[in-house]
Amino acid sequence: MRRWNGWGDESTSMELPHSAGQFLQTLIGKGDCLADASLQQVMDKVPASRLVEHKLISLDKEQRVRHARGQSLPDWLAMRSGDIQAFPDGVCFPKNRQEVKDILAYAREHDVELIPYGGGTSVAGHINPKVSQRPVLTVDMGHMNQLLDLDTDSNIATFGAGTPGPMVEAQLRAKGYTLGHFPQSFELSTIGGWVASRSSGQQSLRYGRIEQMFAGGSLETFEGSMDVPTFPASSAGPDLRELLLGSEGRFGILTEIKVRVSKLPECEEFSVFFFPDWQQAAGFCKQVVQNRIPLSMLRVSNGVETQTQLKLAGHENGIKWLERYLALRGCKDGKCMLTLGITGSKLQLASARKQLKKQLSKFSGVSTGKLLGKKWQQNRFRFPYLRDALWQQGYVVDTLETATDWGNVDALMIRMETALSQALADEDENIHVFTHLSHVYGQGCSLYTTYLYRNGRDYQQTLERWQKLKHSASDVIVKNGGTISHQHGVGKDHAPYLAQEKGELGMNVLASLCEHFDPRKQLNPGTLLDD
Amino acid sequence: MRRWNGWGDESTSMELPHSAGQFLQTLIGKGDCLADASLQQVMDKVPASRLVEHKLISLDKEQRVRHARGQSLPDWLAMRSGDIQAFPDGVCFPKNRQEVKDILAYAREHDVELIPYGGGTSVAGHINPKVSQRPVLTVDMGHMNQLLDLDTDSNIATFGAGTPGPMVEAQLRAKGYTLGHFPQSFELSTIGGWVASRSSGQQSLRYGRIEQMFAGGSLETFEGSMDVPTFPASSAGPDLRELLLGSEGRFGILTEIKVRVSKLPECEEFSVFFFPDWQQAAGFCKQVVQNRIPLSMLRVSNGVETQTQLKLAGHENGIKWLERYLALRGCKDGKCMLTLGITGSKLQLASARKQLKKQLSKFSGVSTGKLLGKKWQQNRFRFPYLRDALWQQGYVVDTLETATDWGNVDALMIRMETALSQALADEDENIHVFTHLSHVYGQGCSLYTTYLYRNGRDYQQTLERWQKLKHSASDVIVKNGGTISHQHGVGKDHAPYLAQEKGELGMNVLASLCEHFDPRKQLNPGTLLDD
Structure with missing residues (x-):
């Protein structure tokens, strides 16, 4: 069954390797675990529904809890603490277009706010009800x-x-x-x-x-x-x-x-390369994409992310040997790991490999074969499970992302990482920050930054720490040529930063479109636009 | 100097080969040339400007004539007949953003309609002033x-x-x-x-x-x-x-x-292939694009266009030999010509050629080498000059285009061509119609149809014929899964057909956006939306 207060299915979880725990402790100190609320405790807090009954609408309290939050860090803290603030007044599961129309008609008739709900995986507050005078109905599209x-x-x-x-x-x-x-x-x-x-x-x-x-x-x-x-x-x-x-x-x-x-493609392979440093690795990506070499994926971890990934891999001995080999090939401290996917026909794979060769040697890339690529492929959707493993040890992990033009990639990454590193300096807390570059385009790429910090003494302090971190990085992003999101969307968490990139006229256009479709602001208010 | 009443520069023109003239005469009869108005005659008809003077605005009559029309067929007939209906009241040539702002302020102050003007090449009436109670100012961005x-x-x-x-x-x-x-x-x-x-x-x-x-x-x-x-x-x-x-x-x-x-790419080449019929040629294109073979261009002429192109080439003897060779290779009546571009590094060209080989043999494609490709490249921007050559012989040529999904390409092409062929049946006029497929996408492609008909006895009848032709094809397009335009835009000529594809709600959104930016409808009114 799906976790009500975390990522994924209850049957799946991830262990934090001992070496990774030690590594973190050295970097940011020992964490203290906070106590979790139980589902029953949260259900007991759910207020009576304000909705007029309708055959498509469930007022079940567990459903209302399970649809109250997404997967952002504030969502996590709310679910773990049980302090959820606002629940939908009901949830419906339309099975076809007609039922969606019926729900819209109902919402109009009874002045109900609607929240369209997909998988509930938003990390930006898209599907969280706001505290509202009007009843709120979540429309779960899962059927x-x-x-x-x-x-x-x-x-x-x-x-x-x-x-x-x-x-x-x-x-x-x-x-x-x-x-x-x-x-x-x-x-x-x-x-x-x-x-x-x-x-x-x-x-x-x-x-x-x-x-x-x-x-x-x-x-x-x-x-x-x-x-x-x-x-x-x-x-x-x-x-x-x-x-x-x-x-x-x-x-x-x-x-x-x-x-x-x-x-379906004839072939697909993922392989891992190392580069002596970030400049070489990022330069390689830029060349590959601007020269239209047909790959399916490119992602480069910066030095700290590379080091962290190797710690997280858990196989201390194997990693030691790998690092010795890489050092011999020129990839020492500050080395960067690149994961590369090629997809297509046999001929296309062969051609891509041939085209890559020249660029790899130009940028001093070192191949490690396909084993690490296979590992990546097996674990490609596992990362979100890590939050729970860290949480159990008193650490919080969150991610941030943006995209910017190639000319600005390095400067923006450094600014984001610096802002995050220093965001809790007033509390003398160290932050472990690292970044990868992915989603490459001729014009630029996305930057995906992960940061880890220690829980505060309670949920309130833990949330406040997150707010400082999130704000410091978001502010740096929009003031320095990045978009507030490359792939997570705006939701409620990014809405305050949107005006910086859309401009006053751009925001007016978006507001006018919302007004056009929904003059009474019944559709997911507060999301996208901070209204 | 640029022609005031036709395409391109006066120093460039195109001759209609004798064989092509004869070919057309057989198909649609002998044409009768209509007399052209002179620039002076048209200038004499330009009314006094209604604009309040402004240092950035020219009221010069020749400029007002030269900015009155684009390059659609109705534009052509208007310019040739001298019956232009509406002229801008003035033309300005802003040199920077500040001057554009000044013009907008002026327009607001004096309730002036503005028409932004680029190269004046619209074939859908984008830049034509409407007859209006308010003065009209064309903003030529050419500086x-x-x-x-x-x-x-x-x-x-x-x-x-x-x-x-x-x-x-x-x-x-x-x-x-x-x-x-x-x-x-x-x-x-x-x-x-x-x-x-x-x-x-x-x-x-x-x-x-x-x-x-x-x-x-x-x-x-x-x-x-x-x-x-x-x-x-x-x-x-x-x-x-x-x-x-x-x-x-x-x-x-x-x-x-x-x-x-x-x-700039390392290499680029264009080559011409023939296929036994349309099914094979179009099937080839679909396979190539859905298999992501990295080309820069694909266009296939249907049987009639192929035949017409070979007539237009002019080299009767050379073409005879080519056709003999093609017949031996299985490309006889109904054969289709494909022009293909490859662009990139040497390695990329080699790989693309290798990937093409299998598909060419699967679809019975016959290579003719690079000579015809070079010819195409030399003449790639010459086609619009043909209108004048045909006009001199009493013929009118116009083009139409759309895009549709692969599953609908053949049916839509046949319907468009049939509608055009029959559009002047009540006048017993034959139409010469042909089509090529170009701009291929995984999902579908564009269809570009050319039609030739004889001038009417006067300009009025010639325009009425065009209206019947244009309407018959446009109506078929939007009612049969095509977009009203893949590359020409909406302008004024396509505006009446837009609602069919955008739907009522879609049109309301567009109207609401126009209203948002321009509540008094001063910006290019009548274009895009038929308002």
């Missing part, structure tokens, strides 16, 4: 999870918006196809959520972001249905698809999603 | 034509919005870069126009459409400046770039355009 159509001529698949990653891929693979969208949240997040929040997956270099996959679909709004037709491309005015992408539930409820799919 | 910045780290170039194609490429090539955007109108159209109308170029398969190139930029509006920053990608809500793309001057005036550029 609309089927492949409805597959056009094998045009390679377009139609899915119910609530289809989670594994069901997207399983239903396509049964017919020889793949979508190729693998965000870190893949195991739980849904195709509708990907569209609503402009998600990006690990193999975006081949398959594109969800923007490139989303071909059209259906949105139910207070004004009726909006069906966006599929065209391979069009110059017929602004693209309505692009309005739905990133709309975060403010315009209506996505019910059906049409995506561009691909035949 | 803002410089490369303002080139970031060679992030591969982003900043241009004045009025920079025409050849100046874009020349300024980039001087520094070793290319944008790679080559629409048919390349010689005259501008980078701002490309963005405003969502243009696509011949090598979109490598470089993408203008949507993929446009990284950000500046728009001046009645409410102030909107500066869209450059990010390689972002999930921070709906993408403002996508609102500007295809906005067709309704939201404001684009002043600076930032685009993603590429280093």
Whole structure:
């Protein structure tokens, strides 16, 4: 069963290797574990529902608890402490478009706020109810999870918006196809959520972001249905698809999603390389993407992330030998690990390898073969389970991400890491910070920064520490040429920073669009725009 | 000097080969030439300007004539007949952002309609003034034509919005870069126009459409400046770039355009292949693109276009030998010509050729080497000059285009061609119709249809014939799964068909955006939305 207060299924968890625990203790000190609330304790706090009864709506308290929060760090702390502030007044699980329409009509009639809910994996507060005078209904799309159509001529698949990653891929693979969208949240997040929040997956270099996959679909709004037709491309005015992408539930409820799919590739391989330093590793990525060498993934850990990953791997002896070998090849302190994916036909893999060769030698890259690549592939969706393992030892882990142009990558990374490192200096707390570069584009790349800190003496202090950290980095990002999010979306946590990049006129346009679709602000208020 | 009443520079023209003239006469009968009006005759009809004088505004009659129309067929007939209906009341040529702001302030103060003008190459009526109670001012961006910045780290170039194609490429090539955007109108159209109308170029398969190139930029509006920053990608809500793309001057005036550029490729080649029939040729394209074989261009002429192209080539003897050779290789009546571009490093070209080989043999493709490809390359921007050559012989040529999913390509092509062929049946006029497929995507492709008909007895009848033809095909497109435009935009000619694909709610969104930026409908009214 899915955890009510953490990531993933209860049957899956991750251990923190002893060496990693020691490593952290040296860096940021020993952590103290905080006590968790139980599900029953939280359910006892759920107030009576303010909703008028409706056959599609469940008022069950456990459901209301399970839909109250996503997976951000504040969400985690709220669930662990049991101090959840606001619950939805009910949850419904529509099975088809008509039921979504019925819910919209009900919401209009009874002045109810609606929160469209996919996999509940938001790390930016998208699906959290605000404290409101009006009742709040969460619309869980999880029952609309089927492949409805597959056009094998045009390679377009139609899915119910609530289809989670594994069901997207399983239903396509049964017919020889793949979508190729693998965000870190893949195991739980849904195709509708990907569209609503402009998600990006690990193999975006081949398959594109969800923007490139989303071909059209259906949105139910207070004004009726909006069906966006599929065209391979069009110059017929602004693209309505692009309005739905990133709309975060403010315009209506996505019910059906049409995506561009691909035949399953003949081959796929992931391999790991090391570079002497960040400059070489990042320079390699830039060259590869600007020269259009056809890979499916590139990610580079900076020196500290590389060191941390090697500690986390757990195999102390094997790692020692690896590091000796790498040192002989010029990769010593500050070395950076690169994970690289190639996907396609045999001919394409052979050609990509050939094209890579020259760049690898130019940037002093050292191959370690495919073993570490296979390891990465096996564990590609495991990272979120680590939060629990760290939590048990009194540590908090969170991540931040942005994207910026190549000319700004190094400067922004240093500024983000510095801001995080110093954010708790007034409390004499050290922060362990590291970054990887991924999702490379001709113009730039994303930066994904992880930071670890010690729990405070209680939940309140732990949250305040997070607020300082999050704000210091977010502020640096938007003031220094980064976007407030490359792949997590805006939600409520990033809304205060959005104006910096959209500008006053841009914010006015977004507000005017929300107003157009939802003049009474019943659709996911407070998300995307801080209203 | 640029022609005031036709395409391109007066020093360039195209001859219709004798054999092509005879071919046409057999198909649709002998044409009768209509008399042209002179520039002076048209200037004499220009009414007094209604504009309040301003130092940036020219009231010169020749300028007002030269900015009255674009390059659509109705524009052509209006210019040739001298019956132009509406002229702008003046033309201004801002040199910088401040002057654009001054013009906007002036327009607001004096209730003036503004028409942003790039290269004047619209074939859908984008820049034509409507008959209006208010004075109309055309804002010609042609003096803002410089490369303002080139970031060679992030591969982003900043241009004045009025920079025409050849100046874009020349300024980039001087520094070793290319944008790679080559629409048919390349010689005259501008980078701002490309963005405003969502243009696509011949090598979109490598470089993408203008949507993929446009990284950000500046728009001046009645409410102030909107500066869209450059990010390689972002999930921070709906993408403002996508609102500007295809906005067709309704939201404001684009002043600076930032685009993603590429280093000049090591190699580039174009070659021509023939296939026994349309099914094989189109099937080949679909396989190539769905298998991600890295080409820069693919275009396939259907049987009639292939036959017409061979007639237009003029070299009767050479063509006879070519056809004998092709017949021996299985390409006889109904054969289809494919032009294919490969661009990149030597390794990439070699790999692409290798990957093509298997598909070519699977679909019975026959290579003709690189001579015809070179010819195509030399003449890639010549086609628009053909209208004048045909006009001199009493024929009218126009083109239509759309895009649709692969599963619908054949059916839509047949329907479009049938509708055009029969559109003048009531007048017993034959139409010569042919189509090529180009701009291929995993999901589908564009269809570009050319039709030739005989002049009517006068301009009025010639225009009425066009209206019947244009309407019959446009109606078929939007009712049968095509977009009203893949690359020409909406303008005024396509505005009546837009609702069919955007839907009622989609149209309401667009209207609400126009209203937001321009509540008094002063910016290019009647374009995009039929208001």
